[in-house]
Amino acid sequence: DVKVTQSSRYLVKRTGEKVFLECVQDMDHENMFWYRQDPGLGLRLIYFSYDVKMKEKGDIPEGYSVSREKKERFSLILESASTNQTSMYLCASSFGGHPGFGNQPQHFGDGTRLSIL
Amino acid sequence: KQEVTQIPAALSVPEGENLVLNCSFTDSAIYNLQWFRQDPGKGLTSLLLIQSSQREQTSGRLNASLDKSSGRSTLYIAASQPGDSATYLCAATNQGGKLIFGQGTELSVKP
Numbered sequence: 001d002v003k004v005t006q007s008s009r010y011l012v013k014r015t016g017e018k019v020f021l022e023c024v025q026d027m028d029h030e031n032m033f034w035y036r037q038d039p040g041l042g043l044r045l046i047y048f049s050y051d052v053k054m055k056e057k058g059d060i061p062e063g064y065s066v067s068r069e070k071k072e073r074f075s076l077i078l079e080s081a082s083t084n085q086t087s088m089y090l091c092a093s094s095f096g097g098h099p100g101f102g103n104q105p106q107h108f109g110d111g112t113r114l115s116i117l
Numbered sequence: 118k119q120e121v122t123q124i125p126a127a128l129s130v131p132e133g134e135n136l137v138l139n140c141s142f143t144d145s146a147i148y149n150l151q152w153f154r155q156d157p158g159k160g161l162t163s164l165l166l167i168q169s170s171q172r173e174q175t176s177g178r179l180n181a182s183l184d185k186s187s188g189r190s191t192l193y194i195a196a197s198q199p200g201d202s203a204t205y206l207c208a209a210t211n212q213g214g215k216l217i218f219g220q221g222t223e224l225s226v227k228p
Contacts, residue, residue: 004160033216043206043218058215090160105151106216108161 003027004109006091012115019078021112023091032074033092033106034058034066043090049074081116088113119144119211123219130197131227138192138222140207145185148210152181152192155204155221164205165192197226 007022025032033048035058045058047066055066063085067075074093078085092106120143130136140150149168153161165174165181167190173182180193190207204223208216 006160040220042220043208043216045215048215092161105163105166107163108153110160111158113158 004091004093004107006089006109006112008112009110010113010115012117013078013081014117015080015082017078017081019081019114019116021076021078021089021091021114023074023076023093023109024072025074025093025107026072027093027095027107028071029093029095029107030071031094031096031106032068033094034064034074034076035090035092036060036087037090037111038087046076083116086114086116119147119209119217121207121209121217121219123205123207123222125222126220127223127225129225129227132197132199134197134226135193135195136197136224138194138205138207138224140190140192140219142188142190142209142217144209144211145188146212147185148212148214150181150183150190151208151210151216152179152190153206153208155206157203161206194224197224199226199228202226 003026005024031050034046035043037043049055049068065077089112091109094106095104122141151166152164155161167174167183178195183190204221206221208218
């Protein structure tokens with residue numbers, strides 16, 4: 001079975017802090033994704049990556065950056081955390097190069113509930 | 118721009134009942150349609166994926182159908198159980214390879 005592991009289930013940080021959310025997958029998947037989930041807004045794509053050192057902006061990249069130095073690890077970075085970034089963050093991965101051609105199911109981690117005070 | 122809608126937002130049924138969850142999408146140019154389950158405070162579990170060339174997929178008591186021409190997908194759950202209680206999300210993969218999610222249907226199965 002695919003295992004997508006997010007480093008923290010719950011995280012509390014202060015405004016202005018630099019925050020790192022880590023995600024690791026164990027199935028040698030090319031594609032990795034970061035979403036946030038908010039009541040009434042559903043899941044929204046922040047960034048994705050279809051190869052090491054490659055990244056593409058999703059629908060709401062503002063205030064975030066990402067890093068993919070190794071195939072199995074995809075990090076989401078909040079450069080200067082703000083209260084409107086309080087949310088549930090979900091990482092996912094899938095097989096097959098570019099997402100548009102891979103056409104494989106995305107597998108999700110358990111999520112990190114981040115609170116910015 | 119692709120929009121995915123799920124109706125109803127919430128559904129409560131007695132145990133043992135068969136039920137159907139609905140998902141509609143505005144742009145038929147999709148690669149696939151995926152159904153997920155989400156338990157409270159948890160991540161998403163992939164249930165079924167229907168490729169654009171397929172009409173349906175089955176896994177145990179679950180059956181998902183896809184009608185691209187009408188922009189609809191349904192998830193059929195047979196003989197529902199209290200353990201099926203969760204939020205069910207559908208998502209369409211658009212031509213750019215992104216998943217577009219519906220808001221979900223919160224299902225409660227009463228013993």
